[in-house]
Amino acid sequence: MNESLSANCQSLVSVNRLCKTYGGVKRFFGATTPPLKAVNNVSFDIAPGETLGLVGESGSGKSTTGRVLLQLEQPTSGEISFKGNNITGLSKPMLKPYRRDMQIIFQDPYASLNPRMAVGEFVGEPLDVHGLAGSRSEREGRVAALFRKVGLDPAFMKRFPHEFSGGQRQRVNIARAIALNPAFIVADEPITALDVSIQAQIVNLFQDLQDELGLTYLFIAHDLSMIRYLCHRVAVMLRGRIVEIGPCEAIFENPQHPYTRALLSAIPVPDPDIERDRHPISFDVNANLPPEAAILRSVDEGHFVLEA
Template sequence: MVEKAPAPERPEPIVEVNNLSKIYGGERRLFGAPSALLKAVNNISFDIAAGETLGLVGESGSGKSTTGRVLLQLEAPTSGDIIFRSKNITGLSKRMLRPYRRDMQIIFQDPYSSLNPRMTVGDFVGEPLDVHGVCTGGPERLDRVAALFRKVGLDPAFMKRYPHEFSGGQRQRVSIARAIALNPAFIVADEPITALDVSIQAQIVNLFQDLQDELGLTYLFIAHDLSMVRFLCHRVAVMLRGRIVEMGPCEAIFEDPQHPYTRALLSSIPIPDPDIESTRRPLTFDVSANLPPDDAVLEPVGDGHLVMRG
């Protein structure tokens, strides 16, 4: 794999999240008590600098994907503020959000379910160009889509094919081509390699790195695979039950984890040595007995390294 680009000097953040929460439930029923509340995202704050990749990690159900969807206003937050390029976009209507959609895109976990099976992949990639009126005519659109295919490593001759004619890795490349069609500044990558074979995962991660170097992209990279996070990301935020319990530079998180949940996650990374792996015992973490109190906050423990105590 290509070497990770050095972390950029931290300019003004392109994305800021302040005290963001997303709570489901509480709806009144016809009979009985209101439904139970689920704090999927619970009062989290972070920022991402231009050209930076922030990795968001945690077990299933920790709130990672919900954070990504709320950040792009695909779901409305319950409370908190989302600042994009110094503008508060929280609660904007669909019409007012439209100009920001060009600059903020998402890549989903399952490339097959995110593609329209009735559309050719060329039309799928070109659809954002039509919606935002980027191209003036058919030939220009065709050239733009062909260039996008080449940029993600696909033959433009495939543009007239349908999603079922592609492998998982090729379908994810199609999804990436659509995501970059409008030259966005910020992309949420929601576990984009989880559904792929290991060898293909490395290729897709390399593609993310190449596109970042070429286009100056900023990523929120949501993932389970911590080894890929270490390779690609400049900073890491660790989520537990809707809260960020540790955050900091990638090497600080991996070399000197402070929260017991982070240490347990890192201990689960497989070691490619059968002799070591057969005797190694990952650390355990009792979530129910170690949830941080509601008033717990992130405290500095190093240069840009924050941990939640309690």
């Protein structure tokens, strides 16, 4: 791993040349579509207590990167290290101890829940799987504490998912994610499906939990304003590759890659006079795909851009 790509060489998570390729799909008459490189030679580190934002258009490989990092899908090649241990390709029994320390929050708060399971049972399930609740009363007490921590009334524990709003459902998912006191959470577009007013509440909850529990996040999102508010560093993905990575302010104030500049120019301005005269930068993805041999080069301290 190139440690210079990290804000802190004492990394909690380290990803080195990660690749995920999906095989060609057979069509009629024996024809096969070409393999898809969803994640292509991706490397980054995340320091303890840091939030790394991962941004890019739909289909850029953000969610696949998060899923492969947690071994929900096996990488085609590359190495994933957690707390200095290589966890790439571990069997399920060998990976189980790491599951306690690595959790994920998905985009759709309703699809993430079991509609036939009371939310209290859902949040308490990880405690049963890892044998962390000695008795039913202890389990219920711990689940009630988790509900209070994420801003939910413990009286709601016996309710079912359909009885909650979208924001409340996502709070339930967050409660489950922190039930095992993890060190690292992949938040896969956790606010995209929520109302704008609720998004700010959930982002503030992420910050509060990070301060209180010392959490480390990989925060995947489309909303660049939220990324700027929440993240310490930002990585920009294009067609499976990181084209720029660096401190949040450096990316927003001094973007180097044309794709990064195009993304930032698309952020709406809440002023109709300014918005009327603003012209977003165009970027033809197909005409500007980075060559396979391109590497990240340093443009400033901790700020890297993929060579054109």
